Amino acid sequence: xxxxxxxxxxxxxxxxxxxxxxxxxxxxxxxxxxxxxxxxxxxxxxxxxxxxxxxxxxxxxxxxxxxxxxxxxxxxxxxxxxxxxxxxxxxxxxxxxxxxxxxxxxxxxxxxxxxxxxxxxxxxxxxxxxxxxxxxxxxxxxxxxxxxxxxxxxxxxxxxxxxxxxxxxxxxxxxxxxxxxxxxxxxxxxxxxxxxxxxxxxxxxxxxxxxxxxxxxxxxxxxxxxxxxxxxxxxxxxxxxxxxxxxxxxxxxxxxxxxxxxxxxxxxxxxxxxxxxxxxxxxxxxxxxxxxxxxxxxxxxxxxxxxxxxxxxxxxxxxxxxxxxxxxxxxxxxxxxxxxxxxxxxxxxxxxxxxxxxxxxxxxxxxxxxxxxxxxxxxxxxxxxxxxxxxxxxxxxxxxxxxxxxxxxxxxxxxxxxxxxxxxxxxxxxxxxxxxxxxxxxxxxxxxxxxxxxxxxxxxxxxxxxxxxxxxxxxxxxxxxxxxxxxxxxxxxxxxxxx
Numbered sequence: 001x002x003x004x005x006x007x008x009x010x011x012x013x014x015x016x017x018x019x020x021x022x023x024x025x026x027x028x029x030x031x032x033x034x035x036x037x038x039x040x041x042x043x044x045x046x047x048x049x050x051x052x053x054x055x056x057x058x059x060x061x062x063x064x065x066x067x068x069x070x071x072x073x074x075x076x077x078x079x080x081x082x083x084x085x086x087x088x089x090x091x092x093x094x095x096x097x098x099x100x101x102x103x104x105x106x107x108x109x110x111x112x113x114x115x116x117x118x119x120x121x122x123x124x125x126x127x128x129x130x131x132x133x134x135x136x137x138x139x140x141x142x143x144x145x146x147x148x149x150x151x152x153x154x155x156x157x158x159x160x161x162x163x164x165x166x167x168x169x170x171x172x173x174x175x176x177x178x179x180x181x182x183x184x185x186x187x188x189x190x191x192x193x194x195x196x197x198x199x200x201x202x203x204x205x206x207x208x209x210x211x212x213x214x215x216x217x218x219x220x221x222x223x224x225x226x227x228x229x230x231x232x233x234x235x236x237x238x239x240x241x242x243x244x245x246x247x248x249x250x251x252x253x254x255x256x257x258x259x260x261x262x263x264x265x266x267x268x269x270x271x272x273x274x275x276x277x278x279x280x281x282x283x284x285x286x287x288x289x290x291x292x293x294x295x296x297x298x299x300x301x302x303x304x305x306x307x308x309x310x311x312x313x314x315x316x317x318x319x320x321x322x323x324x325x326x327x328x329x330x331x332x333x334x335x336x337x338x339x340x341x342x343x344x345x346x347x348x349x350x351x352x353x354x355x356x357x358x359x360x361x362x363x364x365x366x367x368x369x370x371x372x373x374x375x376x377x378x379x380x381x382x383x384x385x386x387x388x389x390x391x392x393x394x395x396x397x398x399x400x401x402x403x404x405x406x407x408x409x410x411x412x413x414x415x416x417x418x419x420x421x422x423x424x425x426x427x428x429x430x431x432x433x434x435x436x437x438x439x440x441x442x443x444x445x446x447x448x449x450x451x452x453x454x455x456x457x458x459x460x461x462x463x464x465x466x467x468x469x470x471x472x473x474x475x476x477x478x479x480x481x482x483x484x485x486x487x488x489x490x491x492x493x494x495x496x497x498x499x
Contacts, residue, residue: 023409023420024387025129025146026442028065030492031457031470033424033440035401037389038339038349042498043133046140046271049351049389050289051337053138053275061135062497065468068128069490072478073447075120076153077315078228079113080260084312086110092253092307093163094171094179101180103162104216105223107253108238110307111160112220114258115237116229117153123447124151124318140273149264149300151318157240159256161248170248173207177216186221194235195221201242213242253307257368260304260313262322265360265380267297269333284342291335299362299380300326308368325366327377331358345393350406354382385409397431408446421446426455433463438470451476453488459496468494 028044029036036048042061045052091106126149133142161170190198195217202213217238224234244251275289302321306313337351362377384407391401402425409420426440436459443452457470470493474486 023127023148024385024403024405024422025067025127025148026455026470026472026490026492027067027129027131027144028063028468028492028494030067030472030490031426031438031440031455031468032399032401032428033403033426033455034422034442035389035391035403035425035440037337037351037387037403038347039389039391039399039401043135043140043142044131045135045275045289046133046142046273046291046293046335047131047144047269049337049339049349050140050273050291050335051275051287051339051349051351053135053140053273053289054277054287054339055285055341055347056135056138056275058135058498059137060497060499063131063133063494065492065494066128066130067490067492069126069472069488070485071123071125071127071474071488072485073120073123073125073487075117075122076124076151076260077122077318078478079117079120079122079153080306080313080315080318082113082227082229083110083306084314088253088307088311089309091162092309093166094175095165099175099179101183101219104176104179105219107162107176108216108220108234108241109223109227109229110253111157111237111241112224112227112229112234114155114157114160115233115240117258118155118157119230119233119236122153124315125149126319126322138275141271144269144271145267146269147264147266149262149322151260151262151322154257154259154261154303156256156258157237158244159251159253160237160241161244161252163252163254168250168252168254170245170250170252173202173245174212176245177208177212180215180219181212183215183218184222186218186225188225189221189231190217190235191231194231198235198238198242201239202245204242205246207242207245254309256307258306259368260306260318260321262300262302262304262318263362263380264300264322264326265297266300267295267360270294270296271335273335275337275339284340287339287341289337289339291333291337293333293335295331295333295358295360295382296328297331297360298326298328299360299377300324301362301365301377303365305368325363327361327363329359329361331360331382332356333358333382347391348389349391350386350388353385353387355384357384358382383409397429399428399430401425401428419446420444424455430459434466435460442472451487453486453490457492461496464498466496466498468492468496470494 026034040048271293424442472490474488
């Protein structure tokens with residue numbers, strides 16, 4: 001039964017677009033910028049803030065909703081596709097007398113791409129949720145399904161030298177230079193200082209002459225112009241190349257372990273929540289709430305190697321690899337919340353989720369040769385999260401709300417230092433109970449590379465049964481499969497039953 005429930009949740013989300021990350025999902029709040037801590041009093045309160053149940057304005061409510069989203073951080077998907085356009089078997093092995101200048105420049109380009117990936121720390125994330133919730137007076141329960149997945153690169157910038165012929169020996173400096181000897185001058189990509197830095201690295205210990213070093217620089221400069229790769233990342237890669245040539249050892253591309261680590265966490269929360277109101281006299285009313293929940297989850301984990309003989313990895317492969325290797329487990333969780341209402345038109349809330357840090361088992365990873373690495377799985381932990389929110393009703397038909405994470409929410413890629421900390425908010429116009437309009441914005445302030453995201457939504461139907469449609473659209477773009485997309489996009493639909 002457990003596996004069936006999780007599989008159903010994951011399959012439904014994947015069919016709509018896939019998912020990943022242990023952060024607050026905008027369940028029922030997407031259009032208003034993901035703000036829900038201080039304005040949720042119904043069947044979504046177990047997720048947002050159980051203290052909201054102390055102020056329930058309906059005897060019964062039920063909501064059914066689903067949401068999916070995609071985040072593309074500049075520097076991963078587009079760089080993976082750039083690597084896939086290069087033939088690894090050509091630029092990783094040099095054959096005396098037959099290696100062309102193109103192979104050398106492809107080597108430099110590949111190393112520059114790895115450097116760009118390392119510099120930008122790009123990520124690819126897909127996330128979503130499916131919810132069936134019920135609220136009866138001050139109690140609420142249901143099933144809250146979440147699928148959160150991240151892909152993040154693990155670049156290897158140490159094993160970067162091509163091999164000599166079919167041997168495991170690294171090329172010599174002269175073998176690297178010979179195919180590009182006499183390259184035409186090019187000064188469109190690297191700055192003067194960058195050229196100086198690269199030349200110094202390539203001529204260390206008299207590995208190459210200044211003229212030979214400039215030939216390599218000119219060839220790289222011409223090839224990398226207009227590539228979208230950072231000139232500083234390319235500089236760093238060529239400097240590292242020069243340093244590695246001085247002491248090659250076995251640091252060859254055949255031993256390169258550059259990869260994309262993908263982790264996905266699919267879990268369903270089965271909460272039971274209660275909210276209680278405490279009168280404070282002239283100070284208003286304080287609502288307190290608690291949630292106890294059973295979580296049944298599945299952790300997916302895989303490592304997609306980017307530089308491997310006979311293979312080409314595209315950005316679409318990263319998403320498909322997210323669900324290849326998994327492990328199931330069950331955990332218990334506890335949440336606490338408070339909601340202060342000093343006046344009828346203002347609410348201030350705070351919620352602490354996953355107070356006991358529920359854990360899920362993760363499967364072991366495979367090495368470059370496809371063998372499992374015992375002990376590499378470990379645990380995925382939902383660490384405590386604290387979020388604060390404010391909601392005000394300056395007019396009877398207008399709500400303004402905002403939320404901010406007080407903690408950096410560590411995601412399933414915590415080991416790679418990817419964190420989520422969102423701030424967002426917006427407005428809802430609700431002059432009619434059966435027709436509402438929302439707008440807002442949110443942004444992750446813990447990570448660079450993903451800009452602000454605009455949100456909007458509408459509600460229509462009847463007073464007792466209505467439909468929400470909400471969407472989010474990133475204001476900045478990134479590339480995925482050689483096409484430009486908003487860095488974040490999300491869609492959410494919800495059916496509401498209110499009595």
